Amino acid sequence: MRQAALSELQDAYAQEPGRVEIDVASLDPRLQIPVCQEPLSASLNQHNANGGRVTVRLECRDDSPWTRHVAASVRIFQDVVISSRALARGSIVSAGDLSLREHDISSLRGQVIRDPEVAVGQAVRRAVSADTVLNVDLLEAPTLVKRGDTVVLVAERGSIAIRGTGTALQAGEAGKQIPVRNNNSNRVVQAVVTGAGEAQVIF
Template sequence: MKQTTSSFRQLLAKCLTLLPVVLALPILGYSATAAASFTSAEQLIGATETFLEEAVTNYLQRSEIHGRHEIRVNRLDPRLRLALCDVPLTTTLESPAQPLGRVTTRVRCDGSAPWTVFVPAEVRLYRHVAVLTRPLKRLSIVKASDLSMAERDIGQLSQGYLTDPAQVVGKKLTRQLNANQVIAPSHLEAAEVIRRGDQVVINAVGANFSVRMPGEALTDGAPGEQINIRNLRSQRVIRARVVGPGQVEVAM
């Protein structure tokens, strides 16, 4: 009798040891089946990242834009349940027209259980743009020593930017700017290369001739501007286009 009781206790202890495993098997089996029947968030994110990487690379090559880009796909709702697609997913750009900034992609399954989902993302493009190395007041003429080229996310530069120092050097500021501030096109205007009272050379250009004569500037002028010039030979006041320091042109 004692031997029977001891055997029963050993058997009962063994059953109790295996009980958690036996109970877990249906749960684990159910979870694996459920996970296999849905398209995972990782698959949607992967499809979006792959599509955007190719789209951004092609766009930059077509536009001849040199820069570094980053792609960040937003987190998806964990409650999202989409049937597992039996064909490769199709991804297209929903908005905007170009794959830059905040974008929305359309991920679509065209299989036996079709569905469509929109995945938001952000594409950041970093380029080297002109920034000031020191504060400058309004009407200051920008020198090469006032500039440096720094990497910035151009998606954050709503006023625009400049990528060539030649677009900045020699220009006049329309407003005061701080050190490390990105220079936008609206911050610049052409600086005067002729001042009132300057002695200039007037180039009168016709179809078959060109005549040079001395003149005096009556107003300041930047390249391309029309200013008043006094012809020192005839004393007549004419309108002439500024072409450079001490040089104006009149079309005859």
């Protein structure tokens, strides 16, 4: 039974990147389990790509069928992005702030980051210490325009572009639509943040 469970788990996690360690729990020797006259059928109750505690369902399908469940622990070691130094809240992450290290991802919470490029240019939601494994919940798009900032407004129609200035009435990150008061006309327009202190008017 343990071998059948191990084989099922090895097949299930064969395509996962990184190093996989599987530990199948020992069976209670007091269990009275009839010998199955057919090869056991094994299936994973739920596949967790990050590993952790799993259960394998074993079925005997001979003339006296039975079903048992075997517990196991799956540890998956992959290279993940960690902070190479302490980062203050709101810091913009650079390539020099990051490094890759092998870690057991089954013990981690959240969606870990495996590609440093995903983190570069993002802002840290809260302060983190050195050697912290980064996940997507720790990062956010940086605020490029703050409420009350003077921004460069760009209005484009075909090949014609008109530039002016306005006052942001709301903070925003890249791609966010915010209201901006045109400093010349005093009219409030909707604009999309395109860069630090820049926004494009929406017609």
